[in-house]
Amino acid sequence: MHPRRILRAISCLPALLLATLVAAEPGAGMSSPSAGWRYSGLTDDQNAPRVAYPTPPIDRGGVRGRSLIEGHLREVAGVDRAQRLVVNGNPLPLYTDAEGRFVRPYNFGAGSNSVEVASAEGKSLKRIQFYEANNSRVPPRIRLALGWNDPKAELDLHIVTPDGQHAFWANPRLPGGGGLDPDGVDGPGPEMFTVAAPLHGTYLVYVNYWGNLNSQGYNFQNGSNQQDVITAEINLVFNENTVNEKRETFVVPMRTIGDLVLVKTFNY
Known part of the structure; x- marks a missing residue:
């Protein structure tokens, strides 16, 4: 090869290496x-095909105000290592299928909302901001978001309201308004309790380790989960998407199927 061609090939190596x-x-x-600007109902196509790990995002939520957070990861795909999904400041574990695809339900309130996907190491991979202009979606006064770090376990959120009502998977909608939406049933959540006009009084927040989940469905076999100790993370948010927003985060270990842990008692 001519020396000039050799030099030209060598000079191209850094660019090729950088591109790789x-x-x-x-x-x-x-x-x-x-x-950008968004009006839910016009942009949500409920008939579009969906993918998720390990099952489609079908849930039993009572309010039915959810949207889907849908996308894919590159070079970080896998079902054994959780990435991070941060929605309006609420961190949640995010697992994908083998191709890196994910779908998670979320109940957005009106106003400015943000969605960020981060790697397991905390590096931001994608972040968007949008304004929800549907005024029927009022900002929640109380929001509780539960996520956990085991895609083979099923945890449930239980809320007892000041009037004695009990919101959980078998009773998602409360007569006074609000309830569970979504009630995630396919891996690490999220599960959410949302109410726009809360009663004044004392609220009780529980997390239950209900059972495990595999390709055959739900089971109650100890050891069929992925983590020896499951880390549940609960975000309590007051007046979300307003200048008066306040939040607390609680981390709770869940070890045995059937565990029911009182996470928080608070007054509103």
């Missing part, structure tokens, strides 16, 4: 929700 490294950099794409 950039292509292999972890990243994320998000098809829903979209950034």
Whole structure:
């Protein structure tokens, strides 16, 4: 080969190496929700095919106000290692299928909302901001969001309201308004309790380790979960998406099927 051609080939190596490294950099794409101005009901296509790990995002939520957070991860795909999904400041574990695809339900309130996907190491991979202009979706006065770090376990959120009502998977909608939405049934959540006009008084927040989940369905076999100790993370948010927003986060270990833990008692 002519010496000039050899020099030209060598000079191209750094660019090729850089392109390879950039292509292999972890990243994320998000098809829903979209950034910018949004009016739910016009942009949500409930008939579109969905993918999720390990099952489609079908839940028993009572309010039916959810949207889907849908996208894919590049170079960080896998069902054994949780990435992070941060929605309006609420961190939740995020697992994908073998191709890196994910779908998670979420109940957005009116106003400004943010969705961020981060790697397990905390590096931001994708972040969008959108304004929900549907005024029927009022900002919640109380929001509780539960997520956990084991895709093979099923945890449940239980809320007892000041009038003695009990919101949980078999009773998702409360007569006074609000309730569970969504009630995630396919891995690490999220499960959410949302209420726009809460009663004044004392609320009790419990987390129950209900059972495990595998390709055959739900089971109650100890050891069929992935983590020896499951870490449940509960975010309590007051006046979300307003200037008066306040939040607390609680981390609770769950060890045995049947565990029922009182996480928080608070007054509103």
